[in-house]
Amino acid sequence: xxxxxxxxxxxxxxxxxxxxxxxxxxxxxxxxxxxxxxxxxxxxxxxxxxxxxxxxxxxxxxxxxxxxxxxxxxxxxxxxxxxxxxxxxxxxxxxxxxxxxxxxxxxxxxxxxxxxxxxxxxxxxxxxxxxxxxxxxxxxxxxxxxxxxxxxxxxxxxxxxxxxxxxxxxxxxxxxxxxxxxxxxxxxxxxxxxxxxxxxxxxxxxxxxxxxxxxxxxxxxxxxxxxxxxxxxxxxxxxxxxxxxxxxxxxxxxxxxxxxxxxxxxxxxxxxxxxxxxxxxxxxxxxxxxxxxxxxxxxxxxxxxxxxxxxxxxxxxxxxxxxxxxxxxxxxxxxxxxxxxxxxxxxxxxxxxxxxxxxxxxxxxxxxxxxxxx
Ligand SMILES: Cc1cc2nc3c(=O)[nH]c(=O)nc-3n(C[C@H](O)[C@H](O)[C@H](O)COP(=O)(O)OP(=O)(O)OC[C@H]3O[C@@H](n4cnc5c(N)ncnc54)[C@H](O)[C@@H]3O)c2cc1C
Numbered sequence: 001x002x003x004x005x006x007x008x009x010x011x012x013x014x015x016x017x018x019x020x021x022x023x024x025x026x027x028x029x030x031x032x033x034x035x036x037x038x039x040x041x042x043x044x045x046x047x048x049x050x051x052x053x054x055x056x057x058x059x060x061x062x063x064x065x066x067x068x069x070x071x072x073x074x075x076x077x078x079x080x081x082x083x084x085x086x087x088x089x090x091x092x093x094x095x096x097x098x099x100x101x102x103x104x105x106x107x108x109x110x111x112x113x114x115x116x117x118x119x120x121x122x123x124x125x126x127x128x129x130x131x132x133x134x135x136x137x138x139x140x141x142x143x144x145x146x147x148x149x150x151x152x153x154x155x156x157x158x159x160x161x162x163x164x165x166x167x168x169x170x171x172x173x174x175x176x177x178x179x180x181x182x183x184x185x186x187x188x189x190x191x192x193x194x195x196x197x198x199x200x201x202x203x204x205x206x207x208x209x210x211x212x213x214x215x216x217x218x219x220x221x222x223x224x225x226x227x228x229x230x231x232x233x234x235x236x237x238x239x240x241x242x243x244x245x246x247x248x249x250x251x252x253x254x255x256x257x258x259x260x261x262x263x264x265x266x267x268x269x270x271x272x273x274x275x276x277x278x279x280x281x282x283x284x285x286x287x288x289x290x291x292x293x294x295x296x297x298x299x300x301x302x303x304x305x306x307x308x309x310x311x312x313x314x315x316x317x318x319x320x321x322x323x324x325x326x327x328x329x330x331x332x333x334x335x336x337x338x339x340x341x342x343x344x345x346x347x348x349x350x351x352x353x354x355x356x357x358x359x360x361x362x363x364x365x366x367x368x369x370x371x372x373x374x
């Protein structure tokens with residue numbers, strides 16, 4: 001065990017080591033989970049010191065797993081790993097001109113609080129990403145996105161610790177290989193620990209993106225109430241907060257991990273064939289004659305809005321979100337059962353496979369395919 005291997009390290013450097021740590025309250029899906037060891041990191045030196053004591057051959061050390069806000073993970077009932085929790089705090093200005101400000105944000109900063117802070121400072125760009133749960137260090141992992149903006153639009157660099165080589169590296173945005181809900185970090189799980197993200201934000205209060213859904217209409221109401229005609233980034237942010245609060249269940253009230261299924265991408269030919277039978281099918285054109293289909297619509301049409309297998313059900317207003325009705329008791333297996341049922345119903349009706357979005361964590365901290373075949 002790490003704590004047995006590194007007892008002096010723990011004392012000398014103030015690392016917090018606990019055995020049989022309960023993570024049921026540390027994941028927004030509120031799945032029951034006990035982990036062998038949890039190490040909370042409040043500065044980068046602690047990580048250096050911890051990794052110095054971590055055996056190079058990994059013979060006796062548990063595998064490592066990085067956990068931040070737990071809003072995009074499905075944890076196992078027993079996690080035989082050392083869970084590293086980056087909690088470093090701080091927001092620092094690196095450079096500032098009339099047009100932009102460069103900031104570095106430490107991994108443990110709450111993402112939504114960061115968005116509120118930047119907009120209050122007159123630093124714009126992140127406002128469309130308001131109310132996404134989690135911590136800043138996790139945001140590059142799946143290149144978080146919402147309402148037409150993706151994290152990569154504002155990232156300058158990422159400072160991360162490469163766990164296998166025990167080295168710190170500064171990665172440019174290009175190095176991060178961002179894609180749609182994807183990045184280098186996502187493709188190489190448990191390889192990197194992101195400690196800091198650098199952003200370039202602009203100061204032009206007239207530059208806004210409000211073309212998605214009802215955003216412009218709701219934002220316009222705020223501006224009108226304050227006697228303005230020109231929309232500001234703060235109006236857009238407030239509109240997005242309101243829309244999200246109406247649309248998405250609050251994990252603290254009803255545990256969930258946001259969108260559970262990815263929107264499947266099918267060929268134009270398959271889409272056209274489906275459209276003949278289902279004229280209301282929702283699809284968005286993609287490159288190479290492909291079409292992205294709204295997974296929520298498919299689930300709803302399969303008769304599963306509010307459906308599932310107890311205690312995991314789709315949300316009754318947003319079928320794409322799976323909710324846990326037995327917080328801290330339900331397990332990964334319950335999620336797998338509901339996922340299989342929903343995916344099978346959708347496949348039977350539309351011949352489309354649904355893929356999961358949140359990160360499935362196995363008992364040995366490996367990521368991906370579950371033992372339940374989903
Ligand atoms: C209600 C709700 C709404 C959501 N809406 C959106 C949305 O609109 N858009 C969107 O993109 N996502 C959305 N999400 C998903 C989720 O909030 C994001 O993916 C978020 O960035 C996860 O952050 P976290 O701190 O909770 O990460 P965690 O769940 O703790 O971790 C997620 C993954 O990142 C890895 N990781 C975490 N921290 C680090 C780090 N510092 N270094 C390296 N790897 C790390 C973990 O190992 C894990 O693989 C939503 C989730 C919920 C519950």
